[in-house]
Amino acid sequence: MSYTAKIGPSILNSDLACLGAECSRMMDCGADYLHLDVMDGHFVPNITFGHPVVECLRKNLGPEPFFDMHMMVSRPEQWVQPMAAAGANQYTFHLEATTNPGALIKDIRHSGMKVGLGIKPGTSVEDLAPWAGQIDMALVMTVEPGFGGQKFMEDMMPKVNWLRSQFPSLDIEVDGGVGPDSIHKCAEAGANMIVSGSAIMKSDDPRSVISLLRNVCTEAIQKRSLDR
């Protein structure tokens, strides 16, 4: 068991006019990484930002923060090189968005970024399994992608449970509606990379929320390790 609990605030619902400052604030509050949601208006019915903004963030924030790019885009192949050049660390594409996941995984790896592979709520976790040995992280969406502030879908937890049972060392990320009310379910199921947007951004005390999420997740990892 080699994974640890990591908390990645999603800056989707932050004050986007001050994106650099919002990212710095999250890192100062104890975030382990930053989850950056890229939406193209095709794969999801919303638009956010692309690699030029990521490049500015990297210049603004320096080399330290780990950028986990959640690519909610129809043609993920198109943005691998631009995102790598902009300073992204991990490129998480959606299984539903490509006909050739194997080639894309190789391309991302070749670019120097880590590889994440995500599935929407309607996609079976067994569809992801053939690629699990080639990726760094599996992302199980716990809302329909496109918007922050939605309700956590508890019925996605069997996917996380199954992935953890099959791939004991894989980083497993959950994203959507995750906060103090839902973290126990995610942690018990076996998720270790926790994306949380509104619950952190809208809190008066984001540091405490980040710390609580990490503590719950760490305890679940320790318990699983003792149970083995």
Ligand SMILES: O=C(CO)[C@@H](O)[C@H](O)COP(=O)(O)O
């Ligand atoms: O990818 C997405 C939504 O598509 C997420 O990253 C959300 O932006 C997380 O925000 P909350 O659901 O935690 O408010």
Ligand SMILES: [Co+2]
């Ligand atoms: Co996301």
